[in-house]
Amino acid sequence: MRVIAKKTLMDYWQQYPEIEQQLKAWISEVTLAEWPNPNELKLQFRTASIISKKRVVFNIKGNKYRLIVDIEYRLQIIFVVWFGSHKEYDTIDVDKVRYVKTN
Numbered sequence: 001m002r003v004i005a006k007k008t009l010m011d012y013w014q015q016y017p018e019i020e021q022q023l024k025a026w027i028s029e030v031t032l033a034e035w036p037n038p039n040e041l042k043l044q045f046r047t048a049s050i051i052s053k054k055r056v057v058f059n060i061k062g063n064k065y066r067l068i069v070d071i072e073y074r075l076q077i078i079f080v081v082w083f084g085s086h087k088e089y090d091t092i093d094v095d096k097v098r099y100v101k102t103n
Contacts, residue, residue, distance in 0.1 A: 001033050001071075005080040005099070012083040022061045030078055037073055051094055055081075068094060 003009075006027065013020035035041040038050045049057040051068075058067040066089040068082040081099045082092070 001030050001035070001076050001078050003027055003030060003078045003080065008080045008099075009083070016065065016083075016085075019061050019065055022065075023067075026058065026060065026067070034076065035071070035073060038071075041071070055095070057089075057094060068097060 009023050009027065013023050029044070033041070033044060035044070038053065038056070041048060041056065042050065045058060047059045047063070051057060054070045054072070056069050056071055058069065059065075060067050060083075063086060065083065065085055067080070070079040070081055071077070072079075079099070082097045084092075
């Protein structure tokens with residue numbers, strides 16, 4: 001899989017330094033993955049939540065943080081959509097949240 005917006009993840013770990021290693025590990029794992037569909041993703045990431053045929057929520061650092069991505073399985077691309085604490089996640093609509101570029 002190719003991760004789009006790695007820079008965004010780097011921005012997140014600057015904002016939340018305690019998750020830098022976890023996000024780096026996530027990037028390493030998904031970069032090596034070749035999931036043809038959400039079922040295959042779940043075999044590798046059992047705690048991930050499949051929201052729709054494209055949208056997935058990953059638990060980061062023991063579910064303390066959440067990472068929302070959109071996945072194009074056919075193209076093998078992951079688009080980073082949103083990252084935040086579990087508390088912040090509880091305030092958003094996971095189906096409707098969209099990527100917002102930060103400076």
